[in-house]
Amino acid sequence: MATLIGPGGTGDTGDTGQLPAPTLAPAGGMLGAAGGITGARSARRMARAVTSNRKATVGTALLVLFCFVGLFPGLIAHDNPSAEIYPRSLGPSAQHLLGTTAFGQDIWAQVIYGTRPVLLIAFGVGLGATVIATLIGVAAAYLGGAWDGVLNLLTDVLLVIPAFPLLIVIGSYLHGAGTGVLIAVITCISWSYTARQLRAQARSLRTRDFLEAARVRGERSFYIITVEIIPTMTSLLVAAFLTNALYAVLFSASLQFIGLGNPSVVSWGTMLYWAENNEAFQTGQALWIIVPGLCIVALGAAFALLNYAFDEIGNPALRPVRSMRRNRVTRPR
Amino acid sequence: MRFVLRRLSFFVLTLWVALTLNFLLPRLMPGNPALAVIGQYKGGVSPQALKALKAEFGLNTHQSMLSQYVTYLGDVATGKFGISLTTQPGNSVGRIVLDAIPWTLGLVGVTTILAFVLGTGIGIIGAWRRGGRLDSIMPPIFVVMTVIPYFWIGLVLILVFGVKLHWLPYFFSYNYTLTPGLNAAFISNVLEHAILPAFTLLITTIGTWILTMRNTMITTLAEDYVRMARAKGLAGHRIMLDYAARNAILPNLTGFAMSLGFVVGGAILIEEVFNYQGVGYLLLQAVNNDDYPLMQALFLLITVTVLVAILISDVATAVLDPRTRGAR
Numbered sequence: 001m002a003t004l005i006g007p008g009g010t011g012d013t014g015d016t017g018q019l020p021a022p023t024l025a026p027a028g029g030m031l032g033a034a035g036g037i038t039g040a041r042s043a044r045r046m047a048r049a050v051t052s053n054r055k056a057t058v059g060t061a062l063l064v065l066f067c068f069v070g071l072f073p074g075l076i077a078h079d080n081p082s083a084e085i086y087p088r089s090l091g092p093s094a095q096h097l098l099g100t101t102a103f104g105q106d107i108w109a110q111v112i113y114g115t116r117p118v119l120l121i122a123f124g125v126g127l128g129a130t131v132i133a134t135l136i137g138v139a140a141a142y143l144g145g146a147w148d149g150v151l152n153l154l155t156d157v158l159l160v161i162p163a164f165p166l167l168i169v170i171g172s173y174l175h176g177a178g179t180g181v182l183i184a185v186i187t188c189i190s191w192s193y194t195a196r197q198l199r200a201q202a203r204s205l206r207t208r209d210f211l212e213a214a215r216v217r218g219e220r221s222f223y224i225i226t227v228e229i230i231p232t233m234t235s236l237l238v239a240a241f242l243t244n245a246l247y248a249v250l251f252s253a254s255l256q257f258i259g260l261g262n263p264s265v266v267s268w269g270t271m272l273y274w275a276e277n278n279e280a281f282q283t284g285q286a287l288w289i290i291v292p293g294l295c296i297v298a299l300g301a302a303f304a305l306l307n308y309a310f311d312e313i314g315n316p317a318l319r320p321v322r323s324m325r326r327n328r329v330t331r332p333r
Numbered sequence: 334m335r336f337v338l339r340r341l342s343f344f345v346l347t348l349w350v351a352l353t354l355n356f357l358l359p360r361l362m363p364g365n366p367a368l369a370v371i372g373q374y375k376g377g378v379s380p381q382a383l384k385a386l387k388a389e390f391g392l393n394t395h396q397s398m399l400s401q402y403v404t405y406l407g408d409v410a411t412g413k414f415g416i417s418l419t420t421q422p423g424n425s426v427g428r429i430v431l432d433a434i435p436w437t438l439g440l441v442g443v444t445t446i447l448a449f450v451l452g453t454g455i456g457i458i459g460a461w462r463r464g465g466r467l468d469s470i471m472p473p474i475f476v477v478m479t480v481i482p483y484f485w486i487g488l489v490l491i492l493v494f495g496v497k498l499h500w501l502p503y504f505f506s507y508n509y510t511l512t513p514g515l516n517a518a519f520i521s522n523v524l525e526h527a528i529l530p531a532f533t534l535l536i537t538t539i540g541t542w543i544l545t546m547r548n549t550m551i552t553t554l555a556e557d558y559v560r561m562a563r564a565k566g567l568a569g570h571r572i573m574l575d576y577a578a579r580n581a582i583l584p585n586l587t588g589f590a591m592s593l594g595f596v597v598g599g600a601i602l603i604e605e606v607f608n609y610q611g612v613g614y615l616l617l618q619a620v621n622n623d624d625y626p627l628m629q630a631l632f633l634l635i636t637v638t639v640l641v642a643i644l645i646s647d648v649a650t651a652v653l654d655p656r657t658r659g660a661r
Contacts, residue, residue: 158633163631169620170358293482297477
């Protein structure tokens, strides 16, 4: 059971910078046995883990659903989301499932077409920030010495500067950031947290025999980092991706909500911006605010559930107690 | 001592990075947007003040970047943040910010303490009664709570308790018709206006405290000294509080020290949604009005409070847990 996923996935409970906890993070311990699993086998294990963990199942299902909507919005909504062609502020009806906006746009179409930019930002930032975090975190840990000092300082400085206010300041200079700009800016600001986790994990690997062997073979640092170290951290990388994607969804929605995104892009955050500016609650258009918000929550929950599931798979102590009742320590009452 | 010095030098370094960002960002952006705004600005601000602002944002092109930078650092060190351009034209930025701080401290500060106390308590009990009703209901709920955008919860609460039920006010921090003063009517009005934003903040932040406390406590409960306490036959509540919780609370305590730093800038969107005139609301006003001097000062304020809190939390951890002192 404990080895469902090979490399010890510590996810959120890993190095938080505050917790020298003796037992929470199994960092090095579980890695030894799993040092050399092959891709196919770990993929099969991953699939089994997803189907056997309820959180993972729900998270995957939600994510697949949103991806489908983001890829084929035209199959689900037939209206042009930006066209201001209908009577204004209609209530929900068969023609307009969620009613229309104060500008006469179909809210259902906006929600459906608004999925794609959000997913682009989530995956773009998730991928970009994880790549930067991996390169910097693993390089710092593996190269050590002055490199470690410099890269680690960079990570720490970025980690403590408050991210959201910084995003607001940058956003205010940019005036209406489109999807691509949002991805770039959020990526640059948000990689540091996961870089720290990955560095901690890679450090615990440094003295392993298989790395020693590679060094003795005379491999170059780049080869060792990309071929020997990174593949052993797969589940931690997945966790890093999920964390970054979740933050990207929340950050971008917040920036768009306060009007720092490009307001003509149809996305959940900009919908909320227009709805709030047009006092949607007071005019009876509550769905204009409620539905995009629910979508943000559902997508965020998908990423978070998957992250928690990986955490539980990697750290059995956190699993719901049902599955471990048999060997529970007896306690008074 | 060496530890404290090291943390202190990190603090100074980070502060310098934040200052430099503040200085460089408007100059790095295409067309220096701050300059465009100030360059076109007319009215409300005296010519001398405007000239000073232009210098601050790099309009004096005959000055080199480096000497602009030195001037900027000197101004910040002596507390010269310039004047507001558009939000409250002509007023000094320092004055405006000082007026906003108490509102944020009152609303967000009190709520942060409440969330910490309640969350830690729930976490302790949840872990102690592992598998009980509290423990099985709480975590999934708060997993979901932590992914909901703060501002959206605020909006939904406004819809339910403000617009539909008319139970609570949801605009500004007190009724405009009242004159601020230390009388019962005004104070109760302020409290009434604080309920919805405070509740929004509470339910969105409490989850982290619960989960951290619960997870650390579960680990601690498996320690030998807890088993020892049980073997000795100590009362349940003593084991729970003095043996397990006392050792498990460290991550929460340092997290708490850190979260106090986020009080000033941590509720920007909640203040915005409720039009609550604190620091965050002011920041967004400055952003919407292109009031760059005010915006820069607020960003610095938010960053400095966070940095100070992190410094305190680092030192506190070292004092409370000797194991961390040797660690990097």
